[in-house]
Amino acid sequence: MLPSFAIPFRSGDSPTLQQCLAKILLPRTFDLYKDIHWEQAAGELQTPHLSYPNYYLVPHHGVKAGYLSYQQAAGWEAVEHLFRIPRVRPSVVQMARDTYPRTIVDLGCGTALTSIELVRSLPQAQLSLVDLSPYALVAARRQVQQAGIAAHITYLHADAAHTPLADNSIDLVLVSLLLHELPYENAREVLLEARRLLRDDGHLIIFDPIQCAVPWPSLDRAVNRALMHMMHEVYWMDYATNPVWNTCQETGFHNIQRQLLFALPWIYQVVHVTK
Ligand SMILES: C[S@@+](CC[C@H](N)C(=O)[O-])C[C@H]1O[C@@H](n2cnc3c(N)ncnc32)[C@H](O)[C@@H]1O
Structure with a gap:
């Protein structure tokens, strides 16, 4: 695991591999997201009481919290680059x-x-x-x-x-x-x-x-x-x-x-x- 000072996405969380890659490979994107308050911003866009299909709530791409996590969103562009999208x-x-x-x-x-x-x-x-x-x-x-x-x-x-x-x-x-x-x-x-x-x-x-x-x-x-x-x-x-x-x-x-x-x-x- 990288030391937490390397990943200023949100204090207290462990960085995911995607986030580490995002910081190394895509400093522009890392800077673009770095001042986002994810929970507050997600609250602004969220449909209240939306129910999620079961298949969605499982770990994905090595991220334990699955898609319903800011880590997936923040690290996605790094994955894109690895797969040359x-x-x-x-x-x-x-x-x-x-x-x-x-x-x-x-x-x-x-x-x-x-x-x-x-x-x-x-x-x-x-x-x-x-x-x-x-x-x-x-x-x-x-x-x-x-x-x-x-x-x-x-x-x-x-x-x-x-x-x-x-x-x-x-x-x-x-x-x-x-x-x-x-x-x-x-x-x-x-x-x-x-x-x-x-x-x-x-x-x-x-x-x-x-x-x-x-x-x-x-x-x-x-x-x-x-x-x-x-x-x-x-x-x-x-x-x-x-x-x-x-x-x-x-x-x-x-x-x-x-x-x-x-x-x-x-x-x-x-x-x-x-x-
Ligand atoms: C692999 S990412 C691809 C994102 C984007 N379309 C792209 O090309 O970069 C898949 C996205 O689909 C979303 N997703 C998965 N199942 C969904 C569903 N049933 N309805 C809406 N979004 C869904 C995930 O939350 C995730 O953001």
Whole structure:
């Protein structure tokens, strides 16, 4: 464990590995968050009496408190860098921008760096950021302020599978690095919710790690099992064995396309569908 003076996120807490990495790898982000009073800010964004699905309340990514902790939100950008997400983000943003959306929802937004980047180049767009973690929304709000786009954003502390947003109202739903975090049934519910929110012909863009990378199923399963343990992912095998494009088809989406994005050694996929 690092001495506590190295991690001024909140006195009295032990630093997580993610936080240590954030300080070393990303001093800019560390500075961006360092004066946040996390509990107070989370209280401002929290939906009172929201109930959390059971799958959400377990340790994730090696953080004991799971997603419902400021540590996950504060350390997420360091994890992104380790998995070289910034390298592929411009391609995801470009694909989303090419749909010319004016209303956008980012389900499971986390720090929202992809949708923020998108909205920076779309002066007419309005973006709703949805996450079950109020701490993620706190981090996203700080990133939004830094990007100077606060007037375009609303924050919603809600389950991505059951939002209070109106039917058929959205041009583009973004689901980035969320589905691999969910049990299959919940992932399916999120896709159904995306479909409910989208206007006819609206677009859903799903960004996540590659599925079915290895053509031999038993080897594919073994590789994924190793990845699951390495990354402390709880529901990874559900994700690895249920191709997103099949679930999109079952939940009523059309024009299903998949594109691979390479940030070696990692490979990602974008599944782009329409309602
Ligand atoms: C791996 S992070 C990805 C964050 C972000 N979309 C990105 O691409 O960087 C997953 C996020 O999904 C959120 N999440 C997980 N299950 C959720 C659910 N059912 N509803 C809303 N947010 C959820 C977590 O709190 C976390 O912030």
